[in-house]
Amino acid sequence: MVNQKLVTLTIDGQQVSVPAGTTILDAAKTVSIKIPTLCYLREVNEIAACRICVVEVEGLDRLVPACTTLVREGMAVRTNSDRVKRTRRVNLRLILSQHDANCPLCIRNGNCTLQELARDNNLIYNPYPKNIPNKPWSISNYIIRDESKCVKCMRCIQVCDKVQTMGIWDVVGTGSRTTVGISLNRTLAESDCALCGQCVTHCPVGALRGRDDTQQVYAAIKNPEITTIVQVAPAVRSAWAEHLGLSPEEATPGRMVSALRRLGFDYIFDTNFTADLTIMEEGSEFLERFTHRDQYAWPMFTSCCPGWVRFIKGQYPQFVDNLSTAKSPQQMFGAVAKSYFAEKMGLDPHKICVVSVMPCTAKKSECAQPNQNDACGDPDVDIVITTRELERMLRGDNVDTTTLPESEFDSPLGTGTGAAVIFGATGGVMDAALRSAYYLVTGSNPDADAFTAVRGMDGWKEATFAIPGAGDVKVAVVSGLGNTRRLMEAINKGLVEYDFVEVMACPGGCAGGGGQPIHDGAELAQCRGDILWELDKNAPIRFSHENPDVQALYAEYLEKPLGHKSHHLLHTDHHGWEMPLNPKLK
């Protein structure tokens, strides 16, 4: 409720005029005065818990937090007085007395808000004795919580509650033992967590991390018996070098391919290839359902996001049959690599290791689903690493990204169209599907930019497109599980009706995924998504059905979309594995 009336105050002697309803923190920003924060996360965690952002206001006895205190006319604020600095330093030292500040051995070394604050405040010793709490946590979990690093900022709880509406994290205990745990006294594995990883990317320190699987990748690479195949998800190319010293313009997909080659993978392939394949299968499936309306439950949902699949299984199990049976691009890739590609190259599929680089923590659980083994009986995808793990491997191998040449993905599973690369942004799957569905019905291509209504950062978008010969197709696109729940409630209550719905669990889609590089306080889904839309715009081919290697795959091996072989390799039974239910449904 920002009132447009202007309020004038002084901050460190500078006069500032800002709209009424502005916080001291934001008012200071308008005159380039930085007030340090730790727990604060705009619109998500405004609880003034850490007391690092406290400032002095003339006439008040006590200091006030800049993050939640609103400006008042004539207020005189000091952000750097002795009292403020002393308070900030003491509070930091108190937090550090319960933080396992063994920075070299921390995953967030060099990218930690607490480390930065300690450095900026010149803290070189701590008079308070160390009293570091510990709590057991299985490190085989996809998401790992380290009590000894938690600063109780409560951001994980808030992101999970407010943005994702999952309520997995909760406050545990009272008094000095107040901490964070899984709600309702469950373990993570017992919970209905979607594994989206938003808690990890919003943790200011190293208390939450995704499971690190890089050592398994190194082991596969160095094993001469094993052929290593890496696939890279669309959204990874928008973020892979954010912490590696390259500007977005320099961090091209070509450089990324060279970097992966330097790590020693035998084949560098692209999940874009199977994103195009997904469009062929899912697009055909949609048309099949659309032309046999009575035989199916509506709407049809996309199935490429494992966080979303976990969500629907755990929260709205009655809608599982509305999911497309098409596997996700990652899993299609594994299945094709260990069948078609292995046969083509004369490789023993049991000696192939398929590694995925994903912007996602839930993908690690997807590849471990017991029924994702259709090519040869082994898991179709062996190891999933996140964008952050790729970054760690490149550092570990001392790959100097700034001197890398451009190189091409390998053939044939390295070919992708503009329609595939946008899978990494909200609306992209829908956009790509509509482009090909239009072609499949009419026999001619639409304008590749005919479906822009599904693009953009709105959490819930809807549009109706006329496809000549098929009729009006009513679609919706949501991203973020909070928006998803709103949509599901509306569908459940019959308030909205759609034919086809794209869901991505992370706000903004995979570009903002829980496996992407972490920049505290910054939401980068939009600018990463823009990179992907730009790649699409400049792609020589912008329709999945025109991908020549996908066409070859059908001609040589699969025959046709939804054919017998496709059904076996590229589709899955979403009932084939167990997912804990939301406790409210029990």
Added chain:
Amino acid sequence: MSRLLIRTPSQAQAVVDNLYGNMERRIAASPPGLCPVDMALNFLNLCHAQSCGKCTPCRIGLGQLSTLMRQVLDGEATMDTLETIRTTAQVIVDSTDCAIGTNAARLVLDGLEGFKDDYISHIRDKHCLGSLQNPVPCVALCPAGVDIPGYIALIAAGRYADAVKLIRKDNPWPIACAYICEHPCEARCRRTMLDDPMNIRGLKKFAVNNAGYVPNPPCAPKTGKKVAVVGGGPSGLSAAYYLTLMGHDVTVYERHKKLGGMLRYGIPAYRFPREKIDEEIANILSVGITVHTGINIGTDAAFDENVDITFEELREEFDAIYMAIGAQTDKKTGMEGENSKNVMSAVEMLGRIGDDDMPEFTGKKVVVIGGGNVAMDVTRSAVRLGAAKVSCVYRRRQSDMTALPEEVEGALAEGVEMLTLQAPVRIEADENGCAVALWTQPQVIGPMDKAYRPRPMKADLPENRIEADLIVLAIGQGVETHGFEQMGIKINRGSIAAHEDSGLPTGDGVFAGGDCVTGPATAIRAIAAGKVAAANIDEYLGFHHEITTDVEVPTPRFNNKPPHGRVNLLEREAGERKCDFSCIECEMTEQEAQIESTRCLRCDYFGYGNFKGGRSEKW
């Protein structure tokens, strides 16, 4: 060297004495939901600091208990640890030299029994069962969960009508509660840590008396479902109000001539003026409730001529029934002469006053038996009815009376005699069977009972004769349960047996709540039961109507609250007020309401409030 010195406390001692006061207030303001093991440990540490250190079990034993309990909290204990704690504590109880150690260890033993599950959870599952489910103490302690910080903020903003609207979301009786609520909300007000609890009831009273006409929210579309409410008191009318807002068709059956239950027939007008109760009931009924007064619901009209409608007929006609018949029968002492003329019960006396049928007390010596709030209502009403002398006879001490201290003080100020430590023995009657005196046996105060109230014992003194023209028994009330078993309604210890959701065990659309389930309790508990019943009857009928409000509460953003005295309500002077039934309590001035409302610490926002949410916007 002087032979004697005048003792003056050192400066350090003076400061420590202040800190004791601070701690007392702090403990008083402990929010519900804290980890009981953690609290017990820290109480123990406080006790240990009080030890003189002479004897072994106190000096060392309490410290070891503390270490063991810390192990439990840190998840380092085993079930054997619990046994060690128990043995050690028992030994300390049995063997310290003075009360400091014994009492400290007993506190630990009590906890081992009282919150055993919490101990075990810490040991076995490494976590606490406790959690701050509702971070706002006043809201957590209000049975109806009224948004107290919300309406106080609205009063501070001068939005009195909105304050009333917000209260009505959870409680359709804002006026009644403004006048007579026992305000459990104030008990743990965080403001107590600074100075004194907020005067919540006083602020509410200011709001209701300055709000003007406040319309009710519109009713949901008609559902076609019919609900009968038996009993037109606070609980029944609360259920009727919300069920009507939810779109159901509600009919209330009331045995008395007028609605209001104990608010009218138990509480005297000098505490809750008649025009105020009429105003409140008129507002509740204005949502469209059908009312039949003077109707008795019973088992069988053929055998009992008092029965107007049978319970079976209600079951046939309605989709659901809410029983809220209160606790309106009086208890008997069983002493000799109890049935003499001029002996009446509190229920009878206050009931007649409720129907404006004033009993003749002028010039009479009235003796009232009892020490609860009802006894005070009776004594103070007797004074107002012109009695020459009113005495209140009670078995224990004045400080043991269950009546609110301010009620006792009020009665004293109005000239009531408190005859304490007098156990009634018999009533002496004259040849016409009229009571002429109450005989009592003087008592001496004795050991504490389980509830930590001292039991009176017979004193070595002869019996007393207290002359009386009228004797009123105010020793408690019960539920009229006659014939209920026949209707298929289960009775448990003299009350109707109902679940937490107010449904009866039979589960066939009959619900019950208020005094008839809890035994005589407060108005706000009865109101809360009506709210619970409304929600669950709605679900039972297959709906999920939500009660909400469009009132937006101002967000506080500035927390600078120095200690400041609490605004208390004044009363009319005793000599004047005791002559009439007009309201005795004055209300806050606008200035006072402004001052008092801005004292609120806004726990709905500061502390846990802005994190885990200090407000439930609908139910």
